[in-house]
Amino acid sequence: MDGKELLYRLRQLLNEDSDSAFLDNRTSYTFLWEAAKEFVAKTNCLRAEQSITTVADQDTYTLNADFMKLYLRDRDGLFFIKYNDGSNNHFLLYKPYEEMVYEDYTTSVARPTFFTILDQSSLASRVSGTAVAAGAAAGGQCTLSDTSSSTKFANVSAGDIVHNTTDGCDGVVLSKTSDTALVTALFGGAGNDWAQNDAYWIQPQGRMQLKIYPPPLTAGHTITIAYVQIPAPAFSEYGIYRFQQGSMDALLKLAAWLYKFRDRELDYGDKWFQYAERQIRRLNSTLRDSINHRDFRVSFKGRKR
16 A cells, blocks of 8 residues: 555544544654554564675674664574675674673674674764755655755665755655655645755764674675664655555554554554554464575584674
8 A cells, every 4th residue: 555545544444534633644654654663573574684894993883774673593593694704604693782891802803703783872963955956746755956965965864854944844754866865755834845945954863883893803894784674654645665465454553543542542542553463463473484484594613602
């Protein structure tokens, strides 16, 4: 289902007319996105990989903005990532940050042994400027272009909040076409689009970091991280989540529950939450049977524990 169909189904579920003051598109899209993230967190159904090139003596690297959590585990249930030294693959095992601090091995080595995941302690700087061209709205989305720098939007990602301070509208980044163009969805303003010379502000979202231990002695090695991916927001009529069609009913029930939670009709909304939970468990079981149950073997002989 695309965004237009999801909004229609959500109105039907809540028994609200299209002109109802109880519903608004931005809130509905937000609740559907929250439901989508909850669905992914419980099913691990969206996955991605990130490749990182090591820098000599550097132990910390920024992860993609859509990183939700680690995915791959070994037979003992320990998370691992792949480390290629240019000739062979090796596997680094997860270790809690406090253990790494306590052991205090900071001298660089030919090949790290462990890794952990931390929150990045600082946010990327806000991005501001003016649109260099008009970006008309179509289906609830519009393009912001700023070619004043070839890397203007290098640190911007899907899900970041964007403000058009000239039009008075606010919204979310849906995708990045390039480092100078963003697809956005805007709400609450006069035009909810981009006119040439409209001023904007964007605050990049918080990120997670990979910390490897001890630091690598050599630059140019490759780290590959398989992770569960945060779904990109679908805040427009033709936006769509990368889920199987049968997953949409669970999303709708969770979004309806959030509306009822906001309206303090908890008893009524909880029935939808319980229904969604049952459906997620059923879908999760199906996903595990079709995807997760596979013959996966990794040899960790001679690894350091």
